[in-house]
Amino acid sequence: MSFNWEEFLDPYVQTVGELKIKFRGVRKQYLKKGAYSPIEFVTGRVKRRDSILKKARKRGYTRDTISEMEDIAGVRVMVQFVEDIWEVLELLRKRSDFKIIEERDYINNQKVSGYRSYHVVIQYPIDTIDGFRVINAEIQIRTLAMNFWATIEHSLNYKYGGVIPSAVKERLTNAAREAASLDAEMSLIRGEIQEAQLLFDGLQARADLKKEHGEDNELW
Numbered sequence: 001m002s003f004n005w006e007e008f009l010d011p012y013v014q015t016v017g018e019l020k021i022k023f024r025g026v027r028k029q030y031l032k033k034g035a036y037s038p039i040e041f042v043t044g045r046v047k048r049r050d051s052i053l054k055k056a057r058k059r060g061y062t063r064d065t066i067s068e069m070e071d072i073a074g075v076r077v078m079v080q081f082v083e084d085i086w087e088v089l090e091l092l093r094k095r096s097d098f099k100i101i102e103e104r105d106y107i108n109n110q111k112v113s114g115y116r117s118y119h120v121v122i123q124y125p126i127d128t129i130d131g132f133r134v135i136n137a138e139i140q141i142r143t144l145a146m147n148f149w150a151t152i153e154h155s156l157n158y159k160y161g162g163v164i165p166s167a168v169k170e171r172l173t174n175a176a177r178e179a180a181s182l183d184a185e186m187s188l189i190r191g192e193i194q195e196a197q198l199l200f201d202g203l204q205a206r207a208d209l210k211k212e213h214g215e216d217n218e219l220w
Contacts, residue, residue, distance in 0.1 A: 003063060005049055012073040015124050015135045016044040019075045026091065036194045038084035038091075040144070044075040070102075070121045073137035078147060081190050082107065082183050085118050085141045092139065098124045101136075113169075114176020115150060117142045145179040145186075 023042045030037035047055075047069075056066055077088055085107065093100065102121040110116045118141040123134050142150065153172060156164050164172065186193070 008067075009046055009049075009072075011126055011128060011133050011135050012046045012137075014126050014128070015073045015137050016046055016075060018126070019073075019124065019137065019139070020044045022097070023075065023077055034198065036198060038079055038087040040078045040080050040084075042075065042077055044073075047072045047074065068136065070136045071138040073124075073135060074140065075137065076140045076142065076147070079141065079143055080193070081187055082143055083187060083190065085143070088141050089118060089120070092120055092122075098122045098137075110176075110180075113153065114173050114179075115153065116146045116176070116180065117150065143183050145182045149176055149179045 020042050023039060027037045027039040027042070030039075052066065052069065052072060055061070055069065059069075061069060079085055079088060089103075100120055100122050102119075104119040104121075106115055106117050106119065120139040120141070122137050122139060124137050126133050126135055149172075152175070156168060156172065160168075
């Protein structure tokens with residue numbers, strides 16, 4: 001009997017959709033209070049079938065155990081500053097709507113390649129028409145600089161089939177150091193940036209509210 005991929009992946013699609021809505025809701029709550037949000041934006045994806053099969057072959061997953069894979073459902077929480085990563089992490093640890101089963105700190109323990117990020121593996125409960133399910137999902141927390149570097153590395157790995165030429169790899173490693181340096185510099189002026197953004201966000205929120213109520217030309 002052939003494997004029904006659509007039926008298998010549907011719960012993961014639901015998981016990613018629900019988590020994105022929840023984390024975007026957290027950001028909105030901060031902004032409604034006029035407070036700085038540690039969450040800049042949220043993205044998510046369900047792993048492609050070919051990627052799942054490739055990892056299954058590499059790690060020894062079978063048709064019966066493939067649901068144990070931790071990153072079929074993936075959500076990425078983007079932040080501006082390294083300090084925000086720890087704040088988002090505390091928000092995740094306090095939540096009661098999922099269970100954290102593993103954490104991987106690639107910031108204080110970055111990979112040899114220069115990759116930096118914080119990974120949180122969770123078990124997320126969902127309700128389906130077939131009953132209650134618990135789905136494994138991975139949440140990655142990154143700064144914008146970390147994400148830029150990781151996106152480039154991913155593209156290069158794809159281009160070179162996982163074997164990046166040494167000269168390119170050396171430049172990529174140098175770029176990782178520069179990205180880390182950028183994060184450090186931004187942290188030094190974090191207070192100034194946050195203050196400016198709160199002022200801008202306040203003006204933008206009022207403008208959006210006026211537009212929503214058709215009062216663009218009135219003074220507030």
